[in-house]
Amino acid sequence: MTARLAPRDAIAVGGAGLRTRPLRAFLSALGIAIGIAAMVGVVGLSASSRAGLDREMARLGTNLLTAQPGTDMTGAQAELPLTAEAMARRVDGVREVAAIGHLDGVAAYRTGKIPKTDTNGIGVYAARTGLPSATGARLAAGRWLDAATGSYPAAVLGATAARRLGVAAPGPDAQVLAGGRWFTVIGVLEPVALAPELDTAVLVGWPAATSALGFDGHATTVYTRARDAAVERVRSVLGATANPEAPDEVQVSRPSDALAAKRAAGRAFTGLLLGLGAVALLVGGVGVANTMVISVLERRAEIGLRRALGARRGQVRAQFLTEALLLSLLGGIGGAVLGALVTAGYALWQGWPPVVPPWALAGGLAATLLIGALAGLYPAVRASRLPPTEALAAP
Amino acid sequence: MIELTEVTKRHPGGVTALDRVSLRVGAGEMVAIVGPSGSGKSTLLNIIGTLDRPTSGDVVIDGRRVGGLGDAALSELRAGRIGFVFQQFHLAPGTSALGNVADGLLYTGVRRAERARRAAAALERVGLGHRLDHRPHELSGGEKQRVAIARAVAGDPPLLLADEPTGALDTASGAGVLDLLRGLHAAGTTVVVITHDREIAAALPRRIAVRDGRIAAPEPA
Numbered sequence: 001m002t003a004r005l006a007p008r009d010a011i012a013v014g015g016a017g018l019r020t021r022p023l024r025a026f027l028s029a030l031g032i033a034i035g036i037a038a039m040v041g042v043v044g045l046s047a048s049s050r051a052g053l054d055r056e057m058a059r060l061g062t063n064l065l066t067a068q069p070g071t072d073m074t075g076a077q078a079e080l081p082l083t084a085e086a087m088a089r090r091v092d093g094v095r096e097v098a099a100i101g102h103l104d105g106v107a108a109y110r111t112g113k114i115p116k117t118d119t120n121g122i123g124v125y126a127a128r129t130g131l132p133s134a135t136g137a138r139l140a141a142g143r144w145l146d147a148a149t150g151s152y153p154a155a156v157l158g159a160t161a162a163r164r165l166g167v168a169a170p171g172p173d174a175q176v177l178a179g180g181r182w183f184t185v186i187g188v189l190e191p192v193a194l195a196p197e198l199d200t201a202v203l204v205g206w207p208a209a210t211s212a213l214g215f216d217g218h219a220t221t222v223y224t225r226a227r228d229a230a231v232e233r234v235r236s237v238l239g240a241t242a243n244p245e246a247p248d249e250v251q252v253s254r255p256s257d258a259l260a261a262k263r264a265a266g267r268a269f270t271g272l273l274l275g276l277g278a279v280a281l282l283v284g285g286v287g288v289a290n291t292m293v294i295s296v297l298e299r300r301a302e303i304g305l306r307r308a309l310g311a312r313r314g315q316v317r318a319q320f321l322t323e324a325l326l327l328s329l330l331g332g333i334g335g336a337v338l339g340a341l342v343t344a345g346y347a348l349w350q351g352w353p354p355v356v357p358p359w360a361l362a363g364g365l366a367a368t369l370l371i372g373a374l375a376g377l378y379p380a381v382r383a384s385r386l387p388p389t390e391a392l393a394a395p
Numbered sequence: 396m397i398e399l400t401e402v403t404k405r406h407p408g409g410v411t412a413l414d415r416v417s418l419r420v421g422a423g424e425m426v427a428i429v430g431p432s433g434s435g436k437s438t439l440l441n442i443i444g445t446l447d448r449p450t451s452g453d454v455v456i457d458g459r460r461v462g463g464l465g466d467a468a469l470s471e472l473r474a475g476r477i478g479f480v481f482q483q484f485h486l487a488p489g490t491s492a493l494g495n496v497a498d499g500l501l502y503t504g505v506r507r508a509e510r511a512r513r514a515a516a517a518l519e520r521v522g523l524g525h526r527l528d529h530r531p532h533e534l535s536g537g538e539k540q541r542v543a544i545a546r547a548v549a550g551d552p553p554l555l556l557a558d559e560p561t562g563a564l565d566t567a568s569g570a571g572v573l574d575l576l577r578g579l580h581a582a583g584t585t586v587v588v589i590t591h592d593r594e595i596a597a598a599l600p601r602r603i604a605v606r607d608g609r610i611a612a613p614e615p616a
């Protein structure tokens with residue numbers, strides 16, 4: 001005589017109730033499945049979006065540093081000296097330097113008919129020819145400014161600027177009016193992740209800006225690419241190098257940090273969704289408990305029979321606990337698969353690498369088993385306490 | 396095999412279902428329990444089968460004093476020494492005849508393959524060797540009860556208890572079931588049957604009449 005059934009027998013006996021009522025088993029497992037799917041999906045999507053950001057950062061590089069004029073001691077707008085670019089280029093570890101200079105008071109329009117006060121949020125800038133290489137900007141269409149076009153009335157538009165100005169494609173017919181002069185659009189940029197200020201820019205060559213728009217030659221943003229190992233050192237000296245007389249009036253920043261901050265901001269939201277998933281899981285657990293209570297009530301005669309056949313109280317308890325565990329495990333596995341599929345689908349659609357952390361799957365299954373055990377405990381104990389004669393007398 | 400001494404069973408509602416019953420059934424006997432409805436027959440059988448405990452009195456089954464046994468020992472006794480047959484068959488609906496009979500051995504510690512083998516043999520014995528894969532809803536009432544008997548005797552228990560095994564059957568099926576029980580008795584099993592059927596009772600070697608919770612004088616055959 002053994003006090004326990006062989007594992008295979010225990011599972012067969014525990015699963016009998018599910019096999020005879022598949023629809024009910026499916027529906028109560030569904031509750032658990034939805035909870036687990038929500039939790040796995042939330043964790044998976046946040047991990048995938050993070051992996052996508054990491055991949056994006058790896059592509060963009062984290063070695064871009066920008067230097068911009070801040071404010072002076074009186075609070076007035078400061079200026080970078082004319083030598084800022086040349087000085088930055090001399091810093092050890094700096095590989096590339098490029099700059100833009102904002103043209104104060106110069107607005108850009110598609111036609112001359114728009115009132116002059118409506119700037120559309122678009123700025124006009126003088127741009128160095130090395131700008132795309134330094135910032136990682138890529139052309140959606142057309143060409144970038146070179147030594148020749150940089151002296152002509154030619155312009156390259158940021159992605160947003162092109163849309164707002166209604167320029168569909170660069171070409172001789174695509175003209176924008178800036179500072180009272182017509183510029184031919186020769187190129188349109190894709191959105192620039194590390195330098196979003198370029199998205200709303202009309203960029204003209206440094207020489208053209210000087211000759212046609214009265215540009216004073218002061219850079220308003222100096223873009224510096226450093227060797228990866230030298231980034232922190234370059235960062236610490238860039239301000240003093242760009243403006244040796246007033247290092248405090250230079251703001252040095254690392255645009256990839258802003259992307260990283262975006263990543264951190266997503267976490268709070270993830271926590272909230274995770275909480276919702278947990279609530280769904282709990283509701284699923286209540287569903288399983290309900291199913292088990294009904295199952296015990298309906299199967300009193302079976303319980304009595306099993307007692308007559310020699311089942312101990314503990315074996316009856318184990319049978320219903322097993323049933324509850326199988327039920328929630330069924331839901332848990334289904335939910336984990338569902339959550340992983342949703343994650344994979346959405347991640348691929350977003351162009352992220354699909355990532356489902358193994359700890360989320362393991363945690364989901366552990367939560368499932370815990371819920372199953374809790375939901376099954378009370379009904380199982382009730383079943384085991386049922387006197388055999390009373391159970392057998394049930395209709 | 397069965398020794399009841401001064402057994403009283405009082406139900407929570409205050410009903411005294413058995414009143415100082417003393418009874419002795421020897422090994423290998425076949426006994427009919429008769430009596431009007433509500434007289435305490437089922438209560439008596441449940442106490443003999445250790446499914447119920449008496450309020451007072453002494454019960455010895457197969458040499459074991461039931462009063463001193465815990466749940467584990469009682470379960471062992473039921474699993475190995477006592478077979479039950481009920482009026483309502485109590486077969487698992489979605490399970491084949493073979494599965495139902497094999498489940499009767501689930502708690503005896505016998506391995507799965509051996510359970511199936513013994514179940515097939517038991518079904519063969521009750522004349523259902525050709526219906527192993529049929530599920531209860533594909534069987535007649537008499538066939539269901541034969542499956543239930545096969546389940547009760549698959550483990551070769553020395554004691555078989557049947558509470559109105561023919562109660563839900565027509566005369567012909569009932570006769571078939573009784574023949575089976577007689578065959579088991581002939582093979583050495585102690586059989587106790589509750590029955591309302593006078594003919595059946597009359598045909599059995601011994602009758603115990605219960606009336607108002609007491610053993611009455613045996614009815615004339």
Ligand SMILES: Nc1ncnc2c1ncn2[C@@H]1O[C@H](COP(=O)(O)OP(=O)(O)OP(=O)(O)O)[C@@H](O)[C@H]1O
Binds near residue numbers: 410412432434438439
């Ligand atoms: N669980 C219980 N609680 C209270 N009273 C009960 C209980 N079980 C049986 N009784 C009462 O005990 C008495 C004997 O019942 P029992 O079931 O033993 O009768 P029986 O002889 O088997 O009747 P029948 O021939 O109708 O099956 C009856 O009066 C019944 O109402």
Ligand SMILES: [Mg+2]
Binds near residue numbers: 436437438558
């Ligand atoms: Mg009865």
